Amino acid sequence: MAPARYQHPPQPPPCFTATPKSLIEETKQMIARNKKVQDDIVRDVKPAQATFENTLLKMAREDDYEGLESHIIGFYQAISTDKTLRDASTEAEKLMDQFAIDSMMREDIYQLVDAALQKKENLDPESQRLLEKSYKDYVRNGLKIPAGPQRDRFKEIKKRLSDLSITFQKNLNEENGGIWFIPKQLEGVPEDVTSGLEKGKPGTENEGKIRVTFKYPDLFPTQKYAKDPETRHKMFIANENKLNQNIEIFKEAVLLRDEAARLLGYPNHATFKIEDKMAKTPKTVDDFLSDLRTKLAPGGLKEIEKLKELKKSDFASRGGNYDGRYYLWDHRFYDTLMLEKEYSLDQQRIAEYFPLQNTILGMLHIFEELFGLQFIEIKGDERDALAKNFSISKGSDIVWHEDVVLFSVWDAEDQGSSFVGYLYLDLFPRDGKYGHAANFNLQPGFTIPPLSSSLSFSSSIPSSTLTTLPDGSKRRYPATALVCNFSKPTPKKPSLLKHDEVVTLFHELGHGIHDLVGRTAYSRFHGTNTVRDFVEAPSQMLENWCWTPSQLKALSKHYSYVGASYAEEYAETRKAKGEDASTKAPEEMPDELIDSIVRTKHVNDALFNLRQLHFGIFDMTVHEPASHAEIEQMPISETYNRLRKEISKLDGPEVLGEGFDWGHGEATFGHLVGGYDAGYYGYLSSQVYSADMFYTAFKANPMNGTEGRRYRHTVLERGGSREEMELLKEFLGREPNQDAFLKELGLSS
Structure with a gap:
């Protein structure tokens, strides 16, 4: 049982008791409430009297409140086992998106926000940022397009793009x-x-x-x-070719984005999208990707030659005829075989040391030491007690599936012992569930200043959802969920993670921590709500702990020590192999096994990054056409596959005479329809920042709690409430540079 001080979180956890009917009804009520706030502002405030407080602040607080409901409403389509509930969640998300588009194209609200901006009030930095970004949102949503057919067409495009995105993702999930x-x-x-x-x-x-x-x-x-x-x-x-129903959806989305950007006066969608990111211009992105491609290509070709030799030897050992080609479907197999043969990397043996539940606890312990946190699992009777404390019917109502693991998260003593939020883990596949690994914010965090502040606001947010802090401000704590798809445990074995799955879990937990420790005034800037070409950097930085010998040992625990039945199974396995069944495995991972992992960090690294470059360059290619006619005439799937051949250097069916229209990988590419359009380069560019932060603050001592807490307070807590480049410079003490990134890739000394 958790210590007494951790048994009573000040805020209830979310409930997951929705029905298809209640989802739609709640969505309509939420939309009506939000619309009334906007209508009341327009009724009561004229442009001459518009201020941040009487215009934007009211809408911002309503958006805070809405986020407590809307994120969960949309979440059901990713995790529910009930198709009718998933369908209702999808329909609700469509309603919310359509309303959001209508709201962002209200001329009357835009005029008030514009007038408030012109007042040049003396606002706190986060409120000023909210005002400026909100004004820009209205402009980017077409309100500088003259009223009439062009603006109507822009609005039609926005609504259609919303429908396409939702349908695309639903097809992926199901x-x-x-x-x-x-x-x-x-x-x-x-x-x-x-x-x-x-x-x-x-x-x-x-x-x-x-x-x-x-x-x-x-x-x-x-x-x-x-x-x-x-x-x-x-x-x-x-x-x-598993989702060919998404082919036309993808093509239509690309065409509509380009048309919308041109209506706004931009030469293409990439220019429109990147303007608001750290990179600022497509040229910056194109130059970065092109330079990296030039630097990586020779290494990729060398890696392929080595892998070809391995393939040739493998075919010879099995009496096969090797045709001299290295195919796309060869790579995972021979990459794995190389790691086993040349680097003694035994993935199956390594996995024995990463039983899922113990690995999670080990990761959370690392985050506790680094960031000054405490994770308290809530299960069984404790769930019932927590539910009862907040008048929730039963403990099972605070999770959406029996497999879900729930933690309350607290500050450590040196950080004040305050409540931080709730962390959910949903780790195993099931029908209808989101099929990849991702972090979902369930409820955002935000802070309402004390009543004495000129920016306080008596909002419609129920007081029962807020906690009053010692300074008189009111706090809403976040809830966040990791949704993954690892192999389920069996009666004989727990779920065992390969090392790359450990890295994935650490990465997504990194997003979860970013979400949990966010401390912003407005939910708009909470946690991972940063620009796309920075949001991956914090999680990418934390992946380094999965390659550090001391942390690998700390994370490891042989599964035979987890339970008696597992110990019996391990003994039976040894016996079946003709080995001594009484010999126990070391409880922690042996040093030679750890060394074999660490030595492989950059094996075939050029090919991995060329694969990422393919995604990034394809993304820019379809979103940066010279004319609308060019994208209309572009064969999207052929372009995707041709670029993959040119950039990754791996052979596909095209070398067998099948042409370049053999597959439709873009139809499975949720990122490019779900928010990373003209932004996938961020996975590579953010590595520049992540490597710089790690080398600067943690390379010498990855478990430096002083640096960890400084990182938490300087970067993670602030989310998107300040320019991300300014946060980086404050943390690094200088301008960021590529030195560490290039060193990691072996492209500099």
Whole structure:
């Protein structure tokens, strides 16, 4: 049981008791309430009297309140097992998006915000930033387009883009395809994976076969370990074509974005989108990507030659005919084989030391030491007690599925022992669930100043949802969720993570921490609400802890020490291999195994980053056409595959005479429809910042709590409330540079 001081969070956790009907009703009520706030402002305030407080602050506080409901309403489509609830969540999100577009195109509100901006009041920095960004939002939503057909068309485009994005993501979430294989075709795939796959029923055409889905826990092990190249080939091609219903959606979205940007006076969508980011101009992005491509290409070609030699040797050992090609569907397999043969990297043995639940606890302990936090798991009777304390019917109402893990998060004693928020972990795949790994904000944090402040506001936010702090301000604490898809545990084995899955988990937990520790006045700037080309930097920086020997040892615990049944299973496994069943594995990962991990950090790194460059350059290509006609005539799928061949240097079906229209990877690319359009470069550019921060503050001592707390308060807490470049410079004590980034990539000494 948790210590007494952690048993009574000051704020209730979110509830997950919605029905399809209640989701729609709550959404309509929320929209009506928000519209009334806007209508009342227009009724009561004339432009001559408009100020930040009587205009924008009222809307900002309503948006804060709305976020407590809207994020969860939209969340159901990613996690619910009930299709009718997912469908209602999708419909509700459409209603919210349509209303948001209508709101951002209100001429009467824009005139008031414009007038308030012209007042040049003496506001605190975050309020000034809110005012300036809000004004720019109205402009970027078409309110400088003359009223009439052009503005009407712009609004029509915005609404259509919203529908397309929601439908695209829904198709991704609900994708349930797969391929049936006979067991021989899956030779090499770990038994831990194949034992959990669907088996063909007796008397059917699939009797004796095994179904491999396109979900990551099935797809990646098959691509990494299946010895039959045709199996890998089939899985790769089928995965690229699993969502062909999204092909036209993607093309239409790209066309509409370009049209909208031109209506606003921009030469293309990329110029419009990047203007508000750290990069500022497409040229900055194009130069960065082009320079990196030039630097990485020679290394990529060298890596391919080494991998070809490995493939040639592998084919010879099995009596196969090697055609001299290195295919896209070869890479995960031979990359894994190289790590095993040349670097003694035994992924299966490594995974034995990363049972999921223990690894999570180890990660949270690292965050506790670094950032001054405490994570308290809430389970069983404690959930019931927490629910009862806030008049919630039962403990199961505060989670959305029985697999979900819940923590209350607190400041450590040296940080004041205050409540921080709630952290949810939803880690295993299921039908209809979001298929990748991501962090979702469930409820944002924000702070309302004391009544004595000139910027206080008696809002419609119920007082029961707020906590009064010692200075008289009122605080709303965040709730955040990690949604992942790791292999489920079995009665004999816990869920065991490969090292790359440990990195993924650490990365997404990094987003979760950013979300939890945010301390901003307005939810608009809370946590990960930063510009897209910075938002990945904090999580990318934390990935370094997964490559640090001392932290790998601290995270590790052999699964046979987790429970008696697992110890018995481990002994049985050793016995089946003809080994001494009484010999125990070391409890912590041995140093030689850790060394084998660390030595592989940059193996085939050029090819990995060339793959990222392919995504980034394709993104810029479709969003930076010279004319609208160019994008109309562009064969999107062929462009995607041609660029992949040119940039990644790996062969696809085109070298077999199938042309470049063999697959439709863009139709599976949720990022480019879900917010990273003309922004995917941020995954690479933010590595510049993440490497700089790590080398500057943590390279010498990754567990330096003083630096960790300074990082928390300087960068993470402030979210998007200040210019991200200013936060970086304050933390680094200088302008950021590429030195550490290039060193990590082996492109400088």
